[in-house]
Amino acid sequence: MKTRRTLIKAIGIFSLILLLYFASLHIKIREHTNVKAPNHADYIIILGARVKGEVPSLALQYRIDTAADYLKANKESIAIASGGQGAGEEISEAEAIKRGLIARGINRNRILLEDHSTDTVENIKFSKKLTPNNLQTGLLVTNDFHLYRAKSIAKDQGLDLEGLxxxxxxxxxxxxxxxxxxxxxxxYLVKFFQD
Structure with missing residues (x-):
């Protein structure tokens, strides 16, 4: 009986720790979603998301729309559309972003394509290589839940990017x-074991 009570108590404590941990993550995520992006960024990196055939998923469409609105208001900013072609995708995520931006009236000459990445780390790493050296200020465009981790990864890559x-x-x-x-x-775990 005592062993059972101890086990139940241990499970309860573990569950509470887990709940507090996820709550702290949620707070960190929300801190990065309620910010106003600065105007006149030199460039924006639009992170890819799933494409169904040639049609952007709703999550990706929201990224495209947000980027297009920013680019219309900031006519000197250039866009880096980032994302490779995955299973079930007839075009790369970058191409879907480019087409979406052009459909929203953004000149194709303002759009660079990074179409080889397979995850967020590669999105940022490969996009960094495309960024002209004279450009200083940049923004990351992604869905609000993804911004905290994306900005953290960018910082690891030596890019101090604001979020959109x-x-x-x-x-x-x-x-x-x-x-x-x-x-x-x-x-966190990968970073801990790399350091």
């Missing part, structure tokens, strides 16, 4: 945040 948060589709919020908690945990 796009909405997260309401239907995807539980799944997106749940996956992001795990992705941030993986990021």
């Amino acid at each position: 948060p796009a909405k997260t589709p309401a239907v995807a919020i539980p799944k997106s945040y749940g996956r992001e908690y795990l992705a941030i945990t993986k990021y």
Whole structure:
């Protein structure tokens, strides 16, 4: 009986620690979503997300729309569309972003394509190589839940980027945040063992 009570107590304590940990992650994520992006950035990096055939997922469409609005208001900024071609995608995520921006009236001459990356780390790493040396200030465009981790990865790559948060589709919020908690945990663990 005592062993069982001890086990239940241990499970309860572990569950509480886990709950507090995920709550702290949620606070960090939210801190990076309620910020106003500065105007006149030299460049913006639009991170890819799933494409269904040739059609951007709703999450990616929100990123495209947010980027297009910014580029219309800041006519000197250039865009780096980032994302390779995954399973079930007939075009790269970068190409889908480019097409979406052009459809929203952005001149193709303002759009650079990074179409080889397979994850957020590669998005930023490969986009950095495309960034002209004379450009200083940059923004990351991604859905709000993803911004904290994306900015942290950018900092690891030597880029001090502000964020330009796009909405997260309401239907995807539980799944997106749940996956992001795990992705941030993986990021922390990889960083810990690399240091």
